[in-house]
Amino acid sequence: MSLPKEARVAAIRDALEAAFTPSELEVRDDSHRHAGHAGARDGRGHFDVRIVSKAFAGMTPLARHRAVYAALGDLMTTDIHALSIRAEG
Template identity: 50%
Template structure:
């Protein structure tokens, strides 16, 4: 299941993670509304996200290595557009 994106940054997250990790499941949640007026809120409503990615690309990797793959795919967005990113990674069939 890959949910549709709603905003420009969310769409970019979807596209990059899909290209880099070919996920069998990808969920991107915009959590920016929880952080309105806080540090990192630039007023766009697209600064704080949570992702859940299920991909064969994570097989045999520990949690840190998996998160590095996600961070690498989103590197320029993390430098310029995303203030916070919560990451959950799984291989197909792995218990959440």
């Protein structure tokens, strides 16, 4: 079951903070830019994440993205339709 729209950014932020203790974290809801998009009809949102964490040091970009997806867990299937990630170590 998905969260109310206004709670999604907070849930994403909470999950990423718990997993990575970032020194910088920006989470933006870009869902309004995709209104009417076929993939957004199910109610899930489009988000942009910029995260800086020592946890990413030595990881490839692909490994960083996989780590972010893992940290978000069920949110990826219940609340997030598309996710733009900029993860730095």
